[in-house]
Amino acid sequence: MKPNLATLPKPRLAVEFAGLKLKNPLMPASGTFGYGQEFAPYLDLNQLGAIVTKGLSLNPKAGNPTPRIAETVSGMLNAIGLQNVGVDAFIREKMPFLEQFDSPVIVNFFGNTQEEYGEVAARLNDVPGVAALEMNISCPNVKHGGIVFGTDPKAAFDVITMVRKRLSKPLIVKLTPNVTDIRITAKAAEDAGADAISLINTLTGMSVDVRTRKPRIANVIGGLSGPGIRPVAVRMTHQVVQTVKIPVIGIGGIMRAEDALEFLIVGARAVQVGTANFVDPNALQTILTDLESFCVEQGVEDINDLIGTLEL
Amino acid sequence: MRSEEKKHKMKNLQTIVLSNQEISPGYFRMRILAPGYKGTAHPGQFVMFRVRRSLPPLLRRPFGIFQIGSLPADCEGMPEKEFIELIYKVVGSGTEVMRELHHGDRIELLGPLGRGFEIDDVAGDKILVGGGIGLVPLYMLADSLADRSRTRLLIGGRSREDIITVTEFERLGVTSHVTTEDGSLGEEGLITRILERKLDKYPKAKVYSCGPMPMLRAVEAICSARKVALQVSLEALMACGVGACLGCVVKGREHSEQNPDYLCTCRQGPVFHSHELDWDRLEKSAEQGKSS
Numbered sequence: 001m002k003p004n005l006a007t008l009p010k011p012r013l014a015v016e017f018a019g020l021k022l023k024n025p026l027m028p029a030s031g032t033f034g035y036g037q038e039f040a041p042y043l044d045l046n047q048l049g050a051i052v053t054k055g056l057s058l059n060p061k062a063g064n065p066t067p068r069i070a071e072t073v074s075g076m077l078n079a080i081g082l083q084n085v086g087v088d089a090f091i092r093e094k095m096p097f098l099e100q101f102d103s104p105v106i107v108n109f110f111g112n113t114q115e116e117y118g119e120v121a122a123r124l125n126d127v128p129g130v131a132a133l134e135m136n137i138s139c140p141n142v143k144h145g146g147i148v149f150g151t152d153p154k155a156a157f158d159v160i161t162m163v164r165k166r167l168s169k170p171l172i173v174k175l176t177p178n179v180t181d182i183r184i185t186a187k188a189a190e191d192a193g194a195d196a197i198s199l200i201n202t203l204t205g206m207s208v209d210v211r212t213r214k215p216r217i218a219n220v221i222g223g224l225s226g227p228g229i230r231p232v233a234v235r236m237t238h239q240v241v242q243t244v245k246i247p248v249i250g251i252g253g254i255m256r257a258e259d260a261l262e263f264l265i266v267g268a269r270a271v272q273v274g275t276a277n278f279v280d281p282n283a284l285q286t287i288l289t290d291l292e293s294f295c296v297e298q299g300v301e302d303i304n305d306l307i308g309t310l311e312l
Numbered sequence: 313m314r315s316e317e318k319k320h321k322m323k324n325l326q327t328i329v330l331s332n333q334e335i336s337p338g339y340f341r342m343r344i345l346a347p348g349y350k351g352t353a354h355p356g357q358f359v360m361f362r363v364r365r366s367l368p369p370l371l372r373r374p375f376g377i378f379q380i381g382s383l384p385a386d387c388e389g390m391p392e393k394e395f396i397e398l399i400y401k402v403v404g405s406g407t408e409v410m411r412e413l414h415h416g417d418r419i420e421l422l423g424p425l426g427r428g429f430e431i432d433d434v435a436g437d438k439i440l441v442g443g444g445i446g447l448v449p450l451y452m453l454a455d456s457l458a459d460r461s462r463t464r465l466l467i468g469g470r471s472r473e474d475i476i477t478v479t480e481f482e483r484l485g486v487t488s489h490v491t492t493e494d495g496s497l498g499e500e501g502l503i504t505r506i507l508e509r510k511l512d513k514y515p516k517a518k519v520y521s522c523g524p525m526p527m528l529r530a531v532e533a534i535c536s537a538r539k540v541a542l543q544v545s546l547e548a549l550m551a552c553g554v555g556a557c558l559g560c561v562v563k564g565r566e567h568s569e570q571n572p573d574y575l576c577t578c579r580q581g582p583v584f585h586s587h588e589l590d591w592d593r594l595e596k597s598a599e600q601g602k603s604s
Contacts, residue, residue, distance in 0.1 A: 032556060060572055071405070074370060279371060281324065
């Protein structure tokens with residue numbers, strides 16, 4: 001007879017890293033969850049391990065021309081271009097809403113120059129309710145900043161060092177997969193004082209409409225996300241976990257609890273769910289429920305007992 | 313209580329297809345079991361449709377709601393069966409999968425979403441201008457008007473096969489005018505010519521339009537020249553439908569690089585007052601955006 005799941009003790013899902021206490025290892029990936037408010041009608045934000053905001057810059061940013069998105073096989077290309085309200089408007093208009101929840105708020109940010117990175121970090125450093133910052137050195141869709149810092153280990157080291165000086169809150173650095181060896185940038189981030197690493201951002205890609213012979217997104221090249229990139233993301237997470245001592249957050253094509261578990265088993269301390277939020281605004285809630293069921297079925301009392309248990 | 317009601321309104325419904333029929337070559341009409349839509353969905357709102365748990369397509373597809381209705385309960389004591397109807401044209405990978413669905417197939421619906429048509433005087437003269445599949449959101453609008461004898465439907469298409477459901481509008485008491493580019497049904501030519509004629513006759517009429525961007529652009533030019541109020545329902549590529557992906561943005565009237573005024577078609581639209589939009593820059597982006 002099957003055990004009655006309802007009467008079994010609930011597994012412990014809480015994880016801790018870089019001074020952050022998360023109720024569970026699930027959080028949205030930046031840029032797929034707006035500023036949180038957009039998803040409040042569909043799920044309880046208090047259920048999330050953390051809330052991760054859309055990337056913020058010093059000044060508001062218009063973003064790229066449309067079309068900005070195109071579906072591909074098992075994924076999508078996007079070139080939104082980091083459209084955002086700017087850090088000051090975020091603090092003024094978006095933070096009061098986010099502060100109502102007891103899930104830690106992780107604010108994603110980027111800059112066009114080292115100085116801008118430093119300035120945004122400094123402004124967020126004093127904001128109560130911001131638990132940690134996630135630094136984007138990996139966006140493929142903007143001309144300046146973003147990936148320029150993420151693909152050159154020396155530039156990455158310098159900009160992270162600069163941010164570190166102006167930030168006392170925990171710093172997560174989000175890496176791009178569009179490099180020859182991601183372990184080198186991961187090491188540079190660790191050496192520069194990052195408290196944690198999150199990976200991967202999107203893979204650069206392109207798609208062509210064969211009838212109009214035009215690129216399917218206006219920016220020509222965009223970032224590929226979705227279930228199709230997951231094996232790449234799991235591989236890179238595995239490699240980085242083996243390379244650095246700081247905690248790693250796995251990201252890339254997580255649609256279901258099983259997908260999240262892949263990242264945890266290779267050693268990620270938490271995961272971010274991205275494109276799945278677009279497909280189903282309730283995705284994080286569903287993955288959480290299924291993660292719990294998985295633990296019960298497998299006799300896992302504490303999710304931490306699963307992390308980094310890859311059998312080789 | 314209120315917030316609970318709101319939550320209910322926005323939920324992701326796991327439901328089934330009731331019927332799915334080809335009503336004209338390439339055009340399908342799908343009836344979907346949808347408890348909770350009746351009385352809550354406004355004319356012009358849309359749903360995000362997902363073929364349940366199947367891959368591909370990965371992303372949902374947005375569709376305007378054609379109509380909402382109900383069927384008698386299967387047996388005594390059961391609630392009546394509320395449904396919504398979508399009409400779609402098979403144009404890409406998403407709609408290719410949809411055309412294969414049958415009665416009883418399981419799907420997911422997110423909605424009703426977005427801002428619908430704003431109707432301030434239900435009894436005044438109204439002109440509804442639809443291009444091809446663009447007439448879909450106009451049906452609920454027409455149905456919601458009090459005096460439909462003062463409502464005119466102008467519907468244009470490439471050929472007679474693109475003119476759908478006109479008789480249903482007529483059954484509501486709406487007068488219809490049809491044009492086709494090849495002259496196979498109604499008058500030969502573009503629907504905008506009829507719009508000018510009707511506005512000569514009813515200069516105070518309010519105009520509501522949905523269709524391909526070149527048509528909307530022409531409708532906007534006519535209405536702004538005559539200072540006639542116009543609301544348009546836009547189509548856009550979108551991934552989420554809830555304002556997060558920012559894939560479906562259009563430029564607002566005040567938009568500039570320094571002060572971005574991007575509007576989300578899914579949240580601030582799909583229906584816009586024409587004066588909210590930057591028409592000079594709308595056409596170009598929509599031309600590029602045609603696909604699945």
